[in-house]
Amino acid sequence: MNPQAIIDGLVSGSTIGLGAIGLTLTYSILRFANFTHGDFLAWGAYLTLTVAGVLGGLAAGLGAPVYPFSFGWGLPLAILGGVVLTVTLALGLDRILFGRLRARGADAIIIVMASFGASMALRSLLEFIFTAKPAYFTKALQIANPLGFGMRATPDQLLVIGLTLLLVLALHLVVTHSATGRAMRAVSENPSLAGVYGIDVGKVIRVTWIIGAGMACIAGVMAGLLVQIRPYMGFDLLLPLFAAAILGGIGSIPGAMLGGLIIGLAEAFAVQIIGAEWRAAISFVILVLVLMLRPQGIFGQRGA
Amino acid sequence: MTALSLTDLRAGYDRDLPIVKGVSFTIEEGEAVCILGPNGAGKSTMIKAIAGLVPCFGGQVQLDDMDITGLPSHTLVRKGMGFVPQTENIFTRLTILENLQIAAQLLPRQARAGRIEAMLEMFPDLGSRPRELAGALSGGQRQMLAAARALLNEPRVLMLDEPSAGLSPKLVAQVFDTLRRISDAGVTLVLVEQNVRAALGLTDRALVLVDGRLAHDGPAADLHDGKLLGDLFLGHRAAEAGA
Numbered sequence: 367m368n369p370q371a372i373i374d375g376l377v378s379g380s381t382i383g384l385g386a387i388g389l390t391l392t393y394s395i396l397r398f399a400n401f402t403h404g405d406f407l408a409w410g411a412y413l414t415l416t417v418a419g420v421l422g423g424l425a426a427g428l429g430a431p432v433y434p435f436s437f438g439w440g441l442p443l444a445i446l447g448g449v450v451l452t453v454t455l456a457l458g459l460d461r462i463l464f465g466r467l468r469a470r471g472a473d474a475i476i477i478v479m480a481s482f483g484a485s486m487a488l489r490s491l492l493e494f495i496f497t498a499k500p501a502y503f504t505k506a507l508q509i510a511n512p513l514g515f516g517m518r519a520t521p522d523q524l525l526v527i528g529l530t531l532l533l534v535l536a537l538h539l540v541v542t543h544s545a546t547g548r549a550m551r552a553v554s555e556n557p558s559l560a561g562v563y564g565i566d567v568g569k570v571i572r573v574t575w576i577i578g579a580g581m582a583c584i585a586g587v588m589a590g591l592l593v594q595i596r597p598y599m600g601f602d603l604l605l606p607l608f609a610a611a612i613l614g615g616i617g618s619i620p621g622a623m624l625g626g627l628i629i630g631l632a633e634a635f636a637v638q639i640i641g642a643e644w645r646a647a648i649s650f651v652i653l654v655l656v657l658m659l660r661p662q663g664i665f666g667q668r669g670a
Numbered sequence: 671m672t673a674l675s676l677t678d679l680r681a682g683y684d685r686d687l688p689i690v691k692g693v694s695f696t697i698e699e700g701e702a703v704c705i706l707g708p709n710g711a712g713k714s715t716m717i718k719a720i721a722g723l724v725p726c727f728g729g730q731v732q733l734d735d736m737d738i739t740g741l742p743s744h745t746l747v748r749k750g751m752g753f754v755p756q757t758e759n760i761f762t763r764l765t766i767l768e769n770l771q772i773a774a775q776l777l778p779r780q781a782r783a784g785r786i787e788a789m790l791e792m793f794p795d796l797g798s799r800p801r802e803l804a805g806a807l808s809g810g811q812r813q814m815l816a817a818a819r820a821l822l823n824e825p826r827v828l829m830l831d832e833p834s835a836g837l838s839p840k841l842v843a844q845v846f847d848t849l850r851r852i853s854d855a856g857v858t859l860v861l862v863e864q865n866v867r868a869a870l871g872l873t874d875r876a877l878v879l880v881d882g883r884l885a886h887d888g889p890a891a892d893l894h895d896g897k898l899l900g901d902l903f904l905g906h907r908a909a910e911a912g913a
Contacts, residue, residue, distance in 0.1 A: 548772050552761050558723060559761065561743035562753050563769075563819065564776045 369516045371634040377523045377592060379630020380530035383623035384585035385603060386610035387537065388578025394554040394617030395574045396468075398477040402459065403582060404600030404607060405488040406452055410583025411590040411599065412496055413455075414441075414448030415503060421447075434521040436506040437591065445587055449580045456579035457572060459484060465571075485601070492597040500594040503587070526588045533584065534623045537577065541619055546573055554617050602646075606633070609649040613656045615666025624664060628652070672734070673699040673858040674720070674827050679729035681719035682712075688727055689715040691882035697875075699826070702859040704869035704890065707879035708903045713862045714756065716879065717829050720860075721753035722746050733827060748776055752825030756832040756862075759816035762805030766796050766815060769804050773819045789818040793848075810841030817848060821857070828852065829860040834868060846872055870894060878902045 385407050392400045421440045422429040428440030463484055467477050510518035541547035553560045553570045560567055582600075589599055610629045614621025629649055636648045656663060675696040682689035689712040697703050707713050718724040720731050722743035731739045733751055743753070761769055770789055774782040790797035793814045804815055813833050820828055833849065834842040846868050853859045853872065863869035870876060870890045878886035878899070885902050886893075893899045 545771070545775050548764065548768050549775075551764060551768075552772055555761050555763050556758055558743075559755065559758060561723070562721065562747070562755060562759075563761075563772050564744050564747035564823065565772065566744050 367635070367638055370518060371638050372631065373513070373517045373519045373523065374637075375631030375634030376527055376627060377519070377630070378633060379627035380527050381585050381589045381592075381626075382603065382606045382610050382629050383626020384530050384533065384581050384588065386607045386614065386622035386626050387534070387581045387619055389607050390611040390614065390616055390618065390622040391550070391574050391578050393611060395550060396464070396477075396571060398464075398474045398481065399608070401478070401481040401485040401604065402456075402488060403578065404602075404604035405485050405492070406456060406579050406582035406600065407586035407589065407603060408492055408595070408597055408600035409455055409488065409586070410448050410452040410579070411586035411595045412492060412501070412597075413451040414444045414583065414587045415501055415590070415595060417447035417451070418444035418503065431504070431506050434508075435525060436504040436508050436520075436522050441503060441587075441591075445584060448587065449583045452583035452586075453576050453579045456575040456582075460571070460575055489597055489601060496597065498597060500596050501590075502594055503591050522591055526592060529584075530588070530623070533581065534619060537581075538619050546570075550574065551617075605646070605653070606630075606649040609653040609656070612661075613652060613663055615663030618663070618665035621663055621665035671699045672696050672732070673701070674860065675730075675732045676716075676720070677730040677732075679716070679719065679731060680727045681724050681729075682715060682727065683724065685725075685727050689882050690719060692729065693879070693882070693884050694729075695877055695884060695887055697827075697858060697860060699858055700856050701875060702853040702861070702873040703875045703877060704861045704863055704873040705877045705879060706863065706866055706869065706893070706899070707885075709864075711879040712882040713879050714831050717753070717831050717860065717862050718755075721751065721829060723753075723755075747823060747825075750824075750826040752820035752823065752828040754813075754816045754820050754828070754830040754833065756835050760804045760807075760812050760819065762803065764804055765801050766804050766807070767800040769815055769819055770800075770822055773822045776823050785822050785824075789822050792821075793818050808841075809837050810844055813837065813841075813845050814848065817845075817852070821852060825857065827858045827860065829862075831862045832864055833861070834863060834865045842868055866893070866899065 388406065389400060389403045392403065418440050421444055428438050430438045432438055463480055464477060467480055508520040508522060510520045512518050541550060549565045549570050550573065552563060552565055553567055557567050586600065606629050610625035611622050613628060614625030629652060632652060633645050633648045637645050677694050678692045679690055680688045680692055693716060705713050715724055719726050722741050726740045730737060733749055736749060738746055738749060770786045774786055777785055790800060795811050796815055796818060807815060833845050837845060842865060849859065849872055861869055861873060870893055873890045876888065876890045876893050877884060880902060
C-alpha cells in the first residue's frame, strides 16, 4: 500500500472537517440538517474567486505567486471578502427562509425540506452566473516535496492542513472558553432555558451562521485551490460532510474535524485498495455504520 | 409599591383555546405570594406567559411600571425578572460554574466574579465543586443551582415554578429554607406550587387559580385549615364567584 494515501487523506479530510464544523454547529443549535451548507462551500469559493479577480484588476502584482505557494497575496485578501459575502448570503437566507419558518414553529422536517429546495436554487443560480465550466484560483504547477516514508506534499497542501488545524484549535478555544461559546453550548442544549438565563438566542443563531458560513467559505477555497471550482463541488461534498459531522458527534468541533480526517483517510485508502470508483460510497458506509453502532458519534453525548 | 401586576391576562398555546382566561392581580414589592390550584388550572402557563415563554393573547403584564407583555424572556431578565422553570432548569452539559457564568454575563464585567463567588458561598453544596458538570447534581442541588442562577442577577421579582417537584421531603425543606432566606432578603417572590402546606408556610398571600381564572386572592393563613382550599379546588367557590 502506498503511504501517500495518508497525505491525500489528510488534505481532503481537512476540507471535509472544516466544512463539517458549520454543519455540526447548525445541526446542534438550529436543530436541522442544513442541505445548503455544501452550497455555502461552492458559493464561498466562487465569491472569493470573484473578489480575487477584482483585486487582481486593481493591482496586478497581487496575483503573482508568493514562493513556495501557487498563489499571490491577492488570495488571502480575497478570502476575507469571500468570507464576508458568504456569511451575508447565509444570514440573508436565514432571514428570508429559515428564520421565518422557525418563527412559525415549523417542524424540523419542513425546515430540512426548505433547505433542500434552497440548496437546489443556490446551485442552479451558481451555474447560471458562472456556468458549469470549472474555474481555478491558479494554474501554476507545484512540485510535491518529499516528506519521508514515501510521502510527498505540495506547499499548498501543507498550508491547507496547517491552516485547518489552526482554525479548528481557535474555534475549539472560542466555544469552550468564551462567553459566546458558553452561550452557544447553552442554546444547543435548551434554547428556551437559554432565554430564561438572559441569552439572546437570536444573536447566538447569527453567530452560528457567521462561524459556519465562514468556515464553509474557507473550506470551499481550499478545495478549489487544490483541485478546481465547480458549481456542484459543494453538493458532491455534502455526504462526506454529514458523515464527518455525525461520526464526530453532533455539536463537537474537534469531533467534526476528526470525523473529516477519518472520512478523508478512509476515502484515500479505499481508492488504493478497492478502486477510485468506490470513493463516494465510503462516506455512506461510514455514515450507516456510525448510525447503527454509535449514533452519538465519537465525542457526542447519548441523547444529545 | 407594585412590583408585578396582571390586568385581564389571556395566554396559552392556541389563541382560540386560551388556558389563562383573563387573570388580574397585583403583587407588592417584597411580598411572597404563592399560586395554587388543581392540575390543569393554568398556573404554570400563567407564570410562563409572565416570563415571556408562552404567548399572551390579551391583557397586560407590568413589572414595576413597565409594560412587559409578550417581551422575550432574555429581555425580561435584564429588566429584573428572574424565573426558575419546573424542570430542565439548568444546563446539565455545562459545569456549575459555567451555568453561573452565563447568567453573570448580564452584569457589569467588574461585578461578575464577586456575584458568582457570593452565590457559591450562599449555596455551599455548589461552592464545594464548581467545576463539576451540573448534570451530576442531585434533584435538590439542581434546584439550588437554578435558584442561584436566577438570584445572581439580583432580580426584583423571582418566580419559581414548582421548586419542590420530584424532591424528597428532606430536600423540599432545604429548598424552602433557601426560598425563605431569599424572601427575607426583600426579593419579591412568586411561587407556583403543588405542595400546598410548604407553599402556605412560606408565603404571605395565596392566589388560587381554577380553570384559568382567579378563584381566590387572600392571606395565605386563610387557607391553612384546608376546607376553603378544598372547596376552591373542587370549583365550588369559583362557581359561586362566577355566579
